[in-house]
Amino acid sequence: MSEVARKEGREAALTALSALLGARLSTAAAIREAHGRDESWHAVAMPDAVAFAETTEEVAAIMRICAAHSMPVIPFGAGTSLEGHVSAVHGGLSLDLSRMDRIIEVNAEDLDVRVEAGVTRKALNDYLRDTGLFFPIDPGANATLGGMAATRASGTNAVRYGTMRENVLALTAVMADGSIIRTGTRARKSSAGYDLTRLLIGSEGTLGIITELTLRLYGIPEAVRSGVVPFASIEGAVDAVIETIQSGLPVARIEILDPLSIRACNAYSKLTLAEVPTLFVEFHGTEASVAEQAERFGAIAAGHGGAEAEWASKAEDRTRLWEARHNAYYAALAFQPGKKGMVTDVCVPISRLAEAISGTLADLETSFLKAPIVGHVGDGNFHMLLLMDPSDPRDLAEATRIHDLMVARALALGGTCTGEHGIGEGKIKFLEAEHGPGVGVMRAIKQALDPQGILNPGKIFGA
DSSP states (O other), X not given: OOHHHHHHHHHHHHHHHHHHHGGGEEOOHHHHHHTXXXXXXXXXXXXXEEEEOOSHHHHHHHHHHHHHTTOOEEEESSSOOSSSTTOOBTBOEEEEXXXXXXXXXXXXXXXXXXXXXXXXXXXHHHHHGGGTEEXXXXXXXXXXXXXXXXTTOOOTTHHHHOOHHHHEEEEEEEOTTSOEEEEEOSSSOOOSSOOHHHHHTTSTTSSOEEEEEEEEOEEOOSEEEEEEEEBSOHHHHHHHHHHHHHTTOOEEEEEEEOHHHHHHHHHHHTOOOOSSOEEEEEEEEOHHHHHHHHHHHHXXXXXXXXXXXXXXXXXXXXHHHHXXXXXXXXXXXXXXXXXXXXXXXXXOOGGGHHHHHHHHHHHHHXXXXXXXXXXXXXXXXXXXXXXXXXXXXXXXXXXXXXXXXXXXXXXXXXXXXXXXXXXTTTSHHHHHHHHTTHHHHHHHHHHHHOTTOOBSTTSSSOO
């Protein structure tokens, strides 16, 4: 398509969208800029316009207009992703689903809930509080549930409750041609046909636009105990994690922070933790079971150089502790004002975790850049936040070098280039190294479902 034809097509699409949406279609520069970025270091790529949808049927109508004029569509939730997922690298329409925020039905007896894609995880748990139920997937940011499904999010609770892949029972999605499909049911298992639900989870808006989800819920535990355990070394902390998991101890969360992360968190969250490798851990259950689990974990930690744990049982103390962990990203940015964060994650088999983290720390010892490391180590996943100035060629080259070494090591150890952030535009070059000929199958699926390539183009595969 010529540039003239492309421009005429987009003008025609915007005219039709304006007639459909009225004031809910915006071409204001500030709104377009806000929808052309996420929380990563990637450059802003502004869409031509932003549409604020309010129903699945409206999303379908928008997609039909955009398909008729070959206009790219980039789904947008809360903009909290970290690999450039929402940038409009080819222009087009940013489709904001945040107004689709209804909690449609709670089925307490069956432990499930149906929500629109714009509901955030915190809003859902606030709504559920009086039911005795909660939704456990916690990536830290207050992301929308549609966005969490699209990126196959997980987070601190994944070691016990799994990821979005395990906790989405069914969904509604609008496809590239504007058709609406509903995948899965509220039943706990099925052998009926292809698993379209799992196909769309983690597809990052490139195969369809998720508008509704049916999610698993869990009972709020009777008792929760959170603890902080300092260690003499990273290796000791990781070995304690490995023994904890291999022993079958039912830990709900277990996180690692390196000394630099602790220093940043102390300054940002007004804590006084020892600036050494540290595990944050949490157990869920009855009063008796969490007491026993904490005691067993303390013994394991002591055997690997861990000091005595500081435990918190009161909700306000636990909240403050985990808020500090979730704010580690912002704490790191505040640690070096003016820097951006090239944040990345990998995941490896848990038996290779110490090797992966130690190797990355050794790489950092040769670098002039600072990079805190945190991790959901209970499932072999950890993150590095390289503090750099993306406009400085020296900083960018060095950050890229360290980043690529970390990913290559993870792949060599039988792991993945991303445990939960997704590919977006930031990790495209690693997808083929991980999946080989499987990438060709992925491309074939993309071509079949989105032959014009208008759904979030430039992500996962590039171009």
